Amino acid sequence: MTNFYTxxxxxxxxxxxxxxxxxLTLFFVILGVTQPLINNYMxxxxxxxxxxxxxxxxxxxxxxxxxEVLLSTISGQFNQIGLxxxxxxxxxxxxxxxxxxxxxxxxxxPVAIPSYLLSKLAGHWLISxxxxxxGAAVSYGYTIFLFGSxxxxxxxxxxxxxxxxxxxxxxxxxxxxxFIKGPILIAVTTIAVSIFLILIKSFNHLVFxxxxxxxxxxxxxxLLPGGEVNHFSILSCGVFIVxxxxxxxxxxxxx
Numbered sequence: 296m297t298n299f300y301t302x303x304x305x306x307x308x309x310x311x312x313x314x315x316x317x318x319l320t321l322f323f324v325i326l327g328v329t330q331p332l333i334n335n336y337m338x339x340x341x342x343x344x345x346x347x348x349x350x351x352x353x354x355x356x357x358x359x360x361x362x363e364v365l366l367s368t369i370s371g372q373f374n375q376i377g378l379x380x381x382x383x384x385x386x387x388x389x390x391x392x393x394x395x396x397x398x399x400x401x402x403x404x405p406v407a408i409p410s411y412l413l414s415k416l417a418g419h420w421l422i423s424x425x426x427x428x429x430g431a432a433v434s435y436g437y438t439i440f441l442f443g444s445x446x447x448x449x450x451x452x453x454x455x456x457x458x459x460x461x462x463x464x465x466x467x468x469x470x471x472x473x474f475i476k477g478p479i480l481i482a483v484t485t486i487a488v489s490i491f492l493i494l495i496k497s498f499n500h501l502v503f504x505x506x507x508x509x510x511x512x513x514x515x516x517x518l519l520p521g522g523e524v525n526h527f528s529i530l531s532c533g534v535f536i537v538x539x540x541x542x543x544x545x546x547x548x549x550x
Contacts (some may be wrong), residue, residue, distance in 0.1 A: 299410040299417075302401075306418025315422055319384060323430025326377050330368035331437040334359055361438045361445040366518045368434050369457070373427065374493065374511070379486055381461070382468060385419045386482035389472035408544050412469060416540065419465050424458050431457075449517045456514035456524075459532050463507045464489050466539035473546040504528055507535040 310316060359367075392398035401411060435450050468485045475481050492508035503509055509528030516523055 298406045299414050302406070302411060302414030303418045303421075306414060307421065310418070310422045315384060316425060319380070319422065319426035320429050322380060323373070323377060323426045324433050325430075326372040327368060327430040327432075327434030328437050330372055331364050331434060331441050334364050334367070335441045359442065361442040362449075362518045362520065364438045364442050365434065365445065365450070365453075366515055368438075369431075369453075369515065369518070373430070373457075377427070377430075378464070378489060381423055382464065382485045382489070383482050385423075385465065385468060386485070387478040388415050388419055388465075389469060390476060390478045390481055393476065402547075408547050409540070412540050412543055412547070415469055416462070416465055419468075420458070420462050423461050423465065427457070427461065428454060445518075452524075453514050453517035456510055456517060456529070459510045459529065459536075460507070460514065463510070463532055463536050463539075466536045466543075467507075470539040470543045470546075473543045505531055507532045 389398065392401070398411075402408065431450075431454060435445070435447075439445055464485065467488060468481065471481050471484050471488075475484065492503075492506050493511065495506060495508065496503040496512065503512065504525070504527070509525065510532040513525050513528050516525075
């Protein structure tokens with residue numbers, strides 16, 4: 296466990312040197328405030344950009360609830376642009392170690408491969424969730440200010456469930472990194488698989504629930520009235536995370 300803590304602290308220190316805590320957080324804060332502002336000021340935006348010609352806006356259209364605005368922020372901002380930027384930010388989490396020779400240096404010391412992999416998983420998860428949590432909190436504040444109150448406990452439960460999805464995506468990047476050497480190809484592959492897992496909900500709901508992406512549905516349900524926690528989807532996501540790390544360990548052992 297000592298090696299795990301030391302390696303995790305090293306990951307966090309490297310992230311601090313690269314200002315990841317700052318620029319990733321600022322990026323998610325911008326994403327977090329964009330959707331509530333667009334929803335609230337759409338009429339004004341269309342009038343001022345000159346793009347309202349031929350567009351009829353129903354003055355009696357229902358005002359979206361705070362939960363719906365938060366959901367659109369996560370689905371439309373965090374889970375698309377935000378996810379891509381996150382993956383790009385940690386696409387070299389193992390590839391950079393391999394290319395610099397640091398991986399051989401670490402693994403020839405008394406460091407178990409699981410400790411090495413888990414430190415990568417924990418370190419990048421903490422970095423990611425730090426940025427996401429602050430961005431989501433800012434979005435939550437803007438949303439309740441513009442659209443009305445929303446349960447803080449449901450918001451926290453959403454963050455907890457969403458963190459499992461992020462944990463899976465990082466574990467996927469780790470697994471792919473043990474097969475592919477190029478950081479860019481690692482990022483493209485991880486993004487493609489992640490987006491596929493999000494999109495299969497539209498094609499087969501059962502397969503979606505069985506896939507790691509099912510935990511996304513659990514997270515999003517917390518932002519809707521009467522949202523339930525699907526424990527099976529949570530368990531399924533956890534199994535896939537463990538499987539990814541286990542397979543990555545086997546692959547590193549062969550190298």
